[in-house]
Amino acid sequence: MSARIIAIDAMGGDFGPRSIVQASIACLRSTPSLHLTLVGHASLLEELVGSQLAADRARLCIVAASEVIGMDERPSQVLRGKPDASMRVALELVRDGKAQACVSAGNTGALMALSRQVLKTLPGIDRPAMVAAIPTQAGCCQLLDLGANVDCSAEHLYQFAVMGSEAARALGIARPRVALLNVGTEDIKGNQQVKQAAALLQGASGLNYVGFIEGDGVYRGEADVVVCDGFVGNVLLKSSEGLATLIGTRIQSLFRTGVLARMAGLVALPLLRRLHTELAPARHNGASLLGLQGIVIKSHGSASAEGFQSAIHRAFIEIQEDLPRRLQGRLGDLLR
Amino acid sequence: MSARIIAIDAMGGDFGPRSIVQASIACLRSTPSLHLTLVGHASLLEELVGSQLAADRARLCIVAASEVIGMDERPSQVLRGKPDASMRVALELVRDGKAQACVSAGNTGALMALSRQVLKTLPGIDRPAMVAAIPTQAGCCQLLDLGANVDCSAEHLYQFAVMGSEAARALGIARPRVALLNVGTEDIKGNQQVKQAAALLQGASGLNYVGFIEGDGVYRGEADVVVCDGFVGNVLLKSSEGLATLIGTRIQSLFRTGVLARMAGLVALPLLRRLHTELAPARHNGASLLGLQGIVIKSHGSASAEGFQSAIHRAFIEIQEDLPRRLQGRLGDLLR
Numbered sequence: 001m002s003a004r005i006i007a008i009d010a011m012g013g014d015f016g017p018r019s020i021v022q023a024s025i026a027c028l029r030s031t032p033s034l035h036l037t038l039v040g041h042a043s044l045l046e047e048l049v050g051s052q053l054a055a056d057r058a059r060l061c062i063v064a065a066s067e068v069i070g071m072d073e074r075p076s077q078v079l080r081g082k083p084d085a086s087m088r089v090a091l092e093l094v095r096d097g098k099a100q101a102c103v104s105a106g107n108t109g110a111l112m113a114l115s116r117q118v119l120k121t122l123p124g125i126d127r128p129a130m131v132a133a134i135p136t137q138a139g140c141c142q143l144l145d146l147g148a149n150v151d152c153s154a155e156h157l158y159q160f161a162v163m164g165s166e167a168a169r170a171l172g173i174a175r176p177r178v179a180l181l182n183v184g185t186e187d188i189k190g191n192q193q194v195k196q197a198a199a200l201l202q203g204a205s206g207l208n209y210v211g212f213i214e215g216d217g218v219y220r221g222e223a224d225v226v227v228c229d230g231f232v233g234n235v236l237l238k239s240s241e242g243l244a245t246l247i248g249t250r251i252q253s254l255f256r257t258g259v260l261a262r263m264a265g266l267v268a269l270p271l272l273r274r275l276h277t278e279l280a281p282a283r284h285n286g287a288s289l290l291g292l293q294g295i296v297i298k299s300h301g302s303a304s305a306e307g308f309q310s311a312i313h314r315a316f317i318e319i320q321e322d323l324p325r326r327l328q329g330r331l332g333d334l335l336r
Numbered sequence: 337m338s339a340r341i342i343a344i345d346a347m348g349g350d351f352g353p354r355s356i357v358q359a360s361i362a363c364l365r366s367t368p369s370l371h372l373t374l375v376g377h378a379s380l381l382e383e384l385v386g387s388q389l390a391a392d393r394a395r396l397c398i399v400a401a402s403e404v405i406g407m408d409e410r411p412s413q414v415l416r417g418k419p420d421a422s423m424r425v426a427l428e429l430v431r432d433g434k435a436q437a438c439v440s441a442g443n444t445g446a447l448m449a450l451s452r453q454v455l456k457t458l459p460g461i462d463r464p465a466m467v468a469a470i471p472t473q474a475g476c477c478q479l480l481d482l483g484a485n486v487d488c489s490a491e492h493l494y495q496f497a498v499m500g501s502e503a504a505r506a507l508g509i510a511r512p513r514v515a516l517l518n519v520g521t522e523d524i525k526g527n528q529q530v531k532q533a534a535a536l537l538q539g540a541s542g543l544n545y546v547g548f549i550e551g552d553g554v555y556r557g558e559a560d561v562v563v564c565d566g567f568v569g570n571v572l573l574k575s576s577e578g579l580a581t582l583i584g585t586r587i588q589s590l591f592r593t594g595v596l597a598r599m600a601g602l603v604a605l606p607l608l609r610r611l612h613t614e615l616a617p618a619r620h621n622g623a624s625l626l627g628l629q630g631i632v633i634k635s636h637g638s639a640s641a642e643g644f645q646s647a648i649h650r651a652f653i654e655i656q657e658d659l660p661r662r663l664q665g666r667l668g669d670l671l672r
Contacts, residue, residue: 135582137582147519147520150519150525150527151527151528181571183486183566183567183570184483188410190486190567191487214570214574215574215575215576215577216574216575216578218575219579219581219582220578220581220582228571231519231527232567232568234550235517235550236551236571237551238550238552238553239551239576240551240575240576241551241552242551242552242553242554242555242556243555243579243580244579244583246472246473247583251611254604254608255604260603261604261607263600263603264599264600264601264602264603265600265604267597267600268597268600268601268604271593271597272587275583275586275587
């Protein structure tokens with residue numbers, strides 16, 4: 001099999017290139033068949049990479065890009081200006097076949113807009129959806145859309161279901177249970193879009209559609225793929241992150257409430273900190289932009305080096321599984 | 337001041353009348369000016385109440401109702417049938433001035449439908465909204481709507497903001513910060529309804545509107561009142577409950593992973609269990625139906641006796657503050 005090269009937008013995210021380079025090198029060490037191309041300020045990246053072992057260095061290359069897209073720049077500005085932005089150059093490497101995926105922790109709106117402009121969407125897809133894995137009692141589930149599409153028709157939800165199902169299969173689930181997020185599980189519940197999407201999904205062959213799911217059912221692990229519009233998905237993801245942080249804060253103060261609690265805390269807090277990382281899904285996992293003619297993974301802007309590694313790992317799996325080609329095939333079969 | 341009588345639908349909820357009677361008696365003991373009317377199967381309720389102290393008994397009366405509404409009955413059936421259902425009889429006590437509020441842990445859709453039929457909505461309100469307090473880093477915030485209205489216009493969101501603000505004031509917050517839930521905080525973010533509602537709220541006098549809030553901002557405590565459509569609110573509330581339960585499960589298994597962890601668990605788990613109750617908002621707190629000509633509180637179907645007490649407590653405060661009258665005044669001032 002040919003080399004798996006991932007283009008890394010080394011300048012995006014809140015923590016800057018140092019943490020991204022660190023995550024990149026850790027991934028090279030753990031995955032021998034992986035090659036990475038860091039895109040950004042060449043001299044800075046050379047310096048950060050500088051002291052690495054020759055063995056790691058052999059699979060790491062640097063491509064210069066002189067501009068950086070700020071976290072608060074508007075997508076419309078980004079599309080017109082900054083032809084040499086690290087994010088754009090990384091996407092162009094994918095377009096030109098010099099890399100098989102792009103990973104960025106930069107501005108989400110800019111990444112979405114540039115991905116559409118540079119890579120184009122698959123036939124039949126208006127706008128890519130964002131999907132990420134969130135933890136559940138049963139393991140994890142793929143939740144989409146996470147905010148790219150705030151107004152969705154029933155057809156959009158149907159496309160998300162098809163793409164989410166294929167993404168879950170690529171991640172190793174043989175027959176993913178696909179559910180529509182709703183305010184109840186009875187047929188009469190929900191808004192028009194959700195009811196119409198349910199009708200479309202009930203008639204779809206080759207999809208393991210299991211019906212409606214409620215918010216608590218998501219975390220109980222009642223489905224492998226949960227479909228909703230981007231408004232709802234974004235609120236679910238971010239509020240979960242907020243609640244996980246709130247619980248973490250409260251637990252820390254619990255262990256300061258007395259001598260016994262402090263002693264217990266010495267044992268418990270390190271365990272709980274690991275749990276918190278795992279359960280703050282947005283921060284931990286990469287989100288995949290589905291529906292493009294290429295693989296693009298968005299890492300959380302404030303992801304730790306470990307979170308960025310998860311994003312690279314997701315890109316690697318999607319390359320192995322050739323997800324865009326599989327999606328194109330499935331969409332061709334299923335969509336009118 | 338006149339007596340504060342709360343009519344309790346003693347037959348609703350997953351745990352049956354025993355747990356409801358227990359919660360009712362606990363509330364009578366903690367609140368000397370409270371009177372309760374239990375509505376349901378009279379002989380059963382007499383038996384459950386039977387051995388209580390005469391002092392408690394003096395403020396507790398039983399009203400017979402021969403029928404019970406099932407948790408899965410459709411609102412349309414409930415409206416036509418069961419004239420002697422405990423839920424209906426409890427609401428009629430409020431309508432007839434024999435009680436100042438109704439609390440039920442029964443079927444939410446039925447309670448909403450019967451409340452509208454029996455009590456009627458306030459002028460200008462199409463459909464009541466459900467609001468509940470959720471915990472935040474700063475204390476708590478009132479979140480609405482929680483599922484009564486899945487399709488909302490900008491005007492509906494505006495009404496929710498007005499009612500939520502007044503409810504928060506009744507609960508003791510002098511100048512509640514009101515925010516609109518959105519997928520970002522910039523003006524360009526969101527769907528049409530949210531953008532239009534923002535324009536209405538920016539022009540409203542007497543409301544402390546603070547702009548958009550994201551899911552994580554809700555739990556950070558950035559607002560006292562968070563407004564969204566019922567679909568989004570329901571998903572936020574239920575997914576939070578699911579995540580809190582998931583975290584609880586994971587924590588319990590952490591404390592089984594070794595001798596030291598088990599010892600730490602002896603101290604930590606009781607503390608964490610209390611925290612879990614506090615942070616599973618739907619189970620713990622009562623939700624208020626706002627916009628009716630009367631006070632109706634919905635307790636979670638699987639609420640513990642403690643959760644049901646919270647619901648009675650919320651009803652008691654809303655009576656003290658005469659919330660429906662205050663809402664009517666505010667809506668008259670603010671709505672066209």
